[in-house]
Amino acid sequence: MSLSSTTIAEPQVALTRADAATPAALRALIESRRAVRRFTAEPVPEAVIRDCLELAVLAPNSCNLQPWSFQVIQKPALLAALHPVCMSQNAAKAPLIIAVLARPDTWQQACSGVIEHWPEGPAPKLIEHFYRKTAPFQYNQGLLGWRGFFKRQLLRIVGLKKALMRTPNSHADMRVWAVKSTALAAENLMLALQSHGYCTCPMEGFDEVRLRRVLHIPKQAIPIMLLAVGKPGDKAVYNPRLRFPLEQHVSWH
Template sequence: MNQNNTVAAPSAEQVMRERHSVRQYKRDVVIPEATLNEILELAATAPSSWNLQQWRFLVIQNQAQKDLVRPIAYGQQQVSDASAVIVILGDLQAQITGREIFDGMLAAGHVSQEIRDNMVSQIEGAYSFEQVARDEANKNAGLGAMQLMLAAKSKGYDTVAMGGFDKAKLVEALNIPARYIPVMMIAIGEAAAPGRPTPRLPLSKLVINESF
């Protein structure tokens, strides 16, 4: 018996198997700031192209702000009821971050000047193409979003990812700079009703070995 009455953290497999999309939340549940920050920190350990960390997390907890966003999300009730709504943003100008990261690595002695210059040149060359910048913003923000949902589940909270919202109105309502694009919204909180079990395709329909 654990003398400290602590509960063992769930395994990664348990978190992945038990995570379901929840659309009904207990209203007025406040996630402790330290816990929410830990969830966001865990989400931010996700991998990203060139380590540019193209995600940004716009956190909405104020009830009036959630109620403002709800009609923009076509009236989805979970936007108002969940403890927090996280707007996942993708960075269209992540080459700026690239310079910061590799300048820092150079100053710390982790890379040579040659490696720093090569990486920055590669990043800025890729980001000179608008479509590449947009693809990278969406792709890498998605990695951060999935990790956020798993991190939340590991801390005992449920989530649902939402793509149904008016992006233009959201940008206007939340004063989102042109550098960032809304990729999805994630509601997070305590479930008022469990998520529906969802059937999964068998591996025979999902896995292609070697080649089609």
């Protein structure tokens, strides 16, 4: 099995200027997004939720394996149960909470799904080979990580002579792999909701042990955030926006 990365070709779609948002519109949308801490009781229509989730899963992701899942919580009793799990913070009183989960455990199902649902008839042989051979070699870490251990040793040797994709080769790497793609989807989701006039607050302040019990989250799923959603209430934004100077974070080469 080759250790070099494989480029997967996607169906070519011509994009024109008319297909894309203008820079000014995109800037306005992004600048309007703030973490809102207080919400009204107005519910979010299901059609809006579905539209935004459809946009969320259009996010770029590693090898198109889409390692994410979402739990949509609207029932008052379940929302009430989540409030203490979220440290009783004001944002957790929103009429809608979406649990954003990274799924490092679904890669095998996704490999089969790409072949099965290829949009242009039977999947090309290059695609089928990648998802039946290359991807399983890259993502299958084996029981207790034994495959990952083997790959690390092999990479040290083969990597002496050529550039290689060196991760993921452990269960810890798989968690990082899934979290990166899921975070991209979460940003899509927040901006989509903002475009519909609904504010959000991504919450990391929660008790994960209790969260798993309340929502029956699968053992291998990783809770990335609980996204509070709704219309802003009084004093919804606590503080003015603060970002450090761009030069503090950017290097030009």
